[in-house]
Amino acid sequence: MQTEADQQLKQIIHDPGRILFREEDLVSYGYDASFGFYKPDLVVQAASAEEVAGILKLANRYKIPVTPRGQASSLSGGPLPVKGGIVLDLSQWNDKLIIDSEDMVAVVSPGVVTAQIDKAASKYGLMYPPDPGSSQVSTIAGNLAENSGGPRCLKYGVTKDYVIGLKVVTPQGEIIHTGGRTVKNVTGYDLTKLIVGSEGTLGVITEATLRLIPRPPASRTLMVIFDHFVDSGTMVTRVLTSGILPSKIEMMDQASIQAVEAYQPLGLPTDAEAILLIELDGHPAAIADELEKIREIAANSGARKVTVAESDDDARELWKARKLVSPAIVRNKPTKISEDATVPRSKIPEFCSRLAQIKKKYQIDLVVFGHAGDGNLHPNIICDKRNKEEMKVVEKAVEAIFQAALDLGGTLSGEHGIGTMKSAYMPWEFGPQELDMMKRIKTAWDPNNILNPSKIFPVPGQKLVLSE
Ligand SMILES: Cc1cc2nc3c(=O)[nH]c(=O)nc-3n(C[C@H](O)[C@H](O)[C@H](O)COP(=O)(O)OP(=O)(O)OC[C@H]3O[C@@H](n4cnc5c(N)ncnc54)[C@H](O)[C@@H]3O)c2cc1C
Incomplete structure (x- = not known):
C-alpha cells in the first residue's frame, strides 16, 4: 500500500499491534473453511465504528479492497480477500453482550461468539434460537452476514428472524443505524433485512440488537x-x-x-x-x-x-x-x-x-x-x-x-451463502434482470466496489474450478 495511505491508517488505528503485515499473519488470514486461498496485503483488527468508518473512507480514497472477517468459518469463501487489500478482522471486537430481559433483546458487538449469546440469555429463562453447527466459534456478525441457520431453525427460524436493529458502516464510511429495539417496525425500507445475508458486500456490521424468546421448559x-x-x-x-x-x-x-x-x-x-x-x-x-x-x-x-x-x-x-x-x-x-x-x-x-x-x-x-x-x-x-x-x-x-x-424448485444455498464457491451458478437460479437489480443495489451502496469484491456475482464465463 502507498506510504501516504500507510501514514493515514496509523492515524485511524492508534494501536500498531492491531495492524498486521507479517507474512505468517497474511497467510493465515488467506484461508476460511472453504476451498480457496487469497493472501491480503494487510490485516486490521478494528474495535470501533469510527475505526471501521476511517478505514472505509481511506479505502475509497485509494481504491483499496476491504474484506470483513469474523472467525473465517465460512464454507463459501465469504471472508477471502480475493482482490487482496485489507482484511478487516472484527473477531476481536467482542466486548459488548447485554441482555435486556424486559425488552427481551440482546445487544452485541460484532465479534461476540454466537453460542455466548444463547448462554447469556439462558440465565434469564430466554433463548437466542439460531444455532449453527459452528456456533461455538462463529461470530454474530458472520452469522448476520450469511443469515446462518442451524438445527433449531426448523422450528424457530434463521438469523434474520431474530435481528431487529443494526449499526452498520457503509462502504463509503458513513455510520448508520437500521431498525431499532422494537419487535414491530415497518418504518421505511427494511435496511436491516437487506444487510442480513449480504455477505459483507453492502456494509460492515458494528452492533446488532437481537430478539430473544422464552426458553421452552x-x-x-x-x-x-x-x-x-x-x-x-x-x-x-x-x-x-x-x-x-x-x-x-x-x-x-x-x-x-x-x-x-x-x-x-x-x-x-x-x-x-x-x-x-x-x-x-x-x-x-x-x-x-x-x-x-x-x-x-x-x-x-x-x-x-x-x-x-x-x-x-x-x-x-x-x-x-x-x-x-x-x-x-x-x-x-x-x-x-x-x-x-x-x-x-x-x-x-x-x-x-x-x-x-x-x-x-x-x-x-x-x-x-x-x-x-x-x-x-x-x-x-x-x-x-x-x-x-x-x-x-x-x-x-x-x-x-x-x-x-x-x-426440484430449490435453491443453491440454504445458509452457507454464495461467496466465491457458488457465484458461477447464480445465473442458473436468477435471470439477467434479477441479477442486474442486485448489482444496482450493490453499486448504490458501494460505487467504487471496494467492499468484499468478487463475491456473489458471477464474472461472465465463470465456472466452478476445483481442479486447478
Ligand atoms: C464445522 C462447521 C459447521 C458449520 N455449520 C453451519 C450451520 O449449521 N449453519 C450455517 O449457517 N453455517 C454453518 N457453518 C458456516 C459458518 O460457520 C457460518 O457461515 C458463520 O456464520 C460464519 O461466521 P464467521 O464469524 O466465521 O464469519 P466469517 O467466515 O469470517 O465471514 C462470513 C461472512 O461474513 C462477512 N462478515 C464477517 N463479519 C462481518 C461484519 N462485521 N460485517 C459485515 N460482514 C461481515 C464476511 O465478509 C463473510 O462474507 C459451519 C461451518 C463449519 C466450519
Missing part, C-alpha cells in the same frame, strides 16, 4: 434408524405434515454413520442407510403426546428402530453421533466440499434419491447429513484436491447437485 430427543435412505426423507415429510413441528430434525446417511463409527464407536448400526435425530420441545405433556405420534409415523415409514432418550445425558449421547460427523468424514481424504443446496420440504425424498443417483453415477465419496427438516441437506464430497482428475469429476458432481436442487 422441556425437550426430548429420539433417534430413528432406517434400512432405506429414501424412507428417512419420507418420514421427515410425514412428520412435518402431521401437525407436529419438532425443534430439530437432523439426518445422517450411511456414509456418515460408518465414518462416525470408524472415528469413535458409539454403537451405531453401520448397515443402516439413514438415521434421523429428532428433538421435540415445549410443555412436557405436549411432548409426551407428540412422541407417541412420532413413533407411529416412524413405524409407518419403514423405520427399523426408535430410541428415545430418557435423560439429558442420554440425549447428549444421541446427539454426539451428529456432532462427530464433520470431524469423522475428513479422516480418509483431506478435502471436504460442503454443499448446502436446499429443496422445498415436499421434495426431500426426491432430493435424497437424486443424491443417491449422483453418488452412483460419479462414483464419488458423497456423505449426506444436515438439517433435513427444512430441506437443507448437506451433501459433502470428500476428495483430495491434489488429484486433478478426481477434482474434475467432483466439479461435475457439484453441478449435478445444484441442478437437482434447482429442478
Whole structure:
C-alpha cells in the first residue's frame, strides 16, 4: 500500500499491534473453511465504528479492497480477500453482550461468539434460537452476514428472524443505524433485512440488537434408524405434515454413520442407510403426546428402530453421533466440499434419491447429513484436491447437485451463502434482470466496489474450478 495511505491508517488505528503485515499473519488470514486461498496485503483488527468508518473512507480514497472477517468459518469463501487489500478482522471486537430481559433483546458487538449469546440469555429463562453447527466459534456478525441457520431453525427460524436493529458502516464510511429495539417496525425500507445475508458486500456490521424468546421448559430427543435412505426423507415429510413441528430434525446417511463409527464407536448400526435425530420441545405433556405420534409415523415409514432418550445425558449421547460427523468424514481424504443446496420440504425424498443417483453415477465419496427438516441437506464430497482428475469429476458432481436442487424448485444455498464457491451458478437460479437489480443495489451502496469484491456475482464465463 502507498506510504501516504500507510501514514493515514496509523492515524485511524492508534494501536500498531492491531495492524498486521507479517507474512505468517497474511497467510493465515488467506484461508476460511472453504476451498480457496487469497493472501491480503494487510490485516486490521478494528474495535470501533469510527475505526471501521476511517478505514472505509481511506479505502475509497485509494481504491483499496476491504474484506470483513469474523472467525473465517465460512464454507463459501465469504471472508477471502480475493482482490487482496485489507482484511478487516472484527473477531476481536467482542466486548459488548447485554441482555435486556424486559425488552427481551440482546445487544452485541460484532465479534461476540454466537453460542455466548444463547448462554447469556439462558440465565434469564430466554433463548437466542439460531444455532449453527459452528456456533461455538462463529461470530454474530458472520452469522448476520450469511443469515446462518442451524438445527433449531426448523422450528424457530434463521438469523434474520431474530435481528431487529443494526449499526452498520457503509462502504463509503458513513455510520448508520437500521431498525431499532422494537419487535414491530415497518418504518421505511427494511435496511436491516437487506444487510442480513449480504455477505459483507453492502456494509460492515458494528452492533446488532437481537430478539430473544422464552426458553421452552422441556425437550426430548429420539433417534430413528432406517434400512432405506429414501424412507428417512419420507418420514421427515410425514412428520412435518402431521401437525407436529419438532425443534430439530437432523439426518445422517450411511456414509456418515460408518465414518462416525470408524472415528469413535458409539454403537451405531453401520448397515443402516439413514438415521434421523429428532428433538421435540415445549410443555412436557405436549411432548409426551407428540412422541407417541412420532413413533407411529416412524413405524409407518419403514423405520427399523426408535430410541428415545430418557435423560439429558442420554440425549447428549444421541446427539454426539451428529456432532462427530464433520470431524469423522475428513479422516480418509483431506478435502471436504460442503454443499448446502436446499429443496422445498415436499421434495426431500426426491432430493435424497437424486443424491443417491449422483453418488452412483460419479462414483464419488458423497456423505449426506444436515438439517433435513427444512430441506437443507448437506451433501459433502470428500476428495483430495491434489488429484486433478478426481477434482474434475467432483466439479461435475457439484453441478449435478445444484441442478437437482434447482429442478426440484430449490435453491443453491440454504445458509452457507454464495461467496466465491457458488457465484458461477447464480445465473442458473436468477435471470439477467434479477441479477442486474442486485448489482444496482450493490453499486448504490458501494460505487467504487471496494467492499468484499468478487463475491456473489458471477464474472461472465465463470465456472466452478476445483481442479486447478
Ligand atoms: C464445522 C462447521 C459447521 C458449520 N455449520 C453451519 C450451520 O449449521 N449453519 C450455517 O449457517 N453455517 C454453518 N457453518 C458456516 C459458518 O460457520 C457460518 O457461515 C458463520 O456464520 C460464519 O461466521 P464467521 O464469524 O466465521 O464469519 P466469517 O467466515 O469470517 O465471514 C462470513 C461472512 O461474513 C462477512 N462478515 C464477517 N463479519 C462481518 C461484519 N462485521 N460485517 C459485515 N460482514 C461481515 C464476511 O465478509 C463473510 O462474507 C459451519 C461451518 C463449519 C466450519
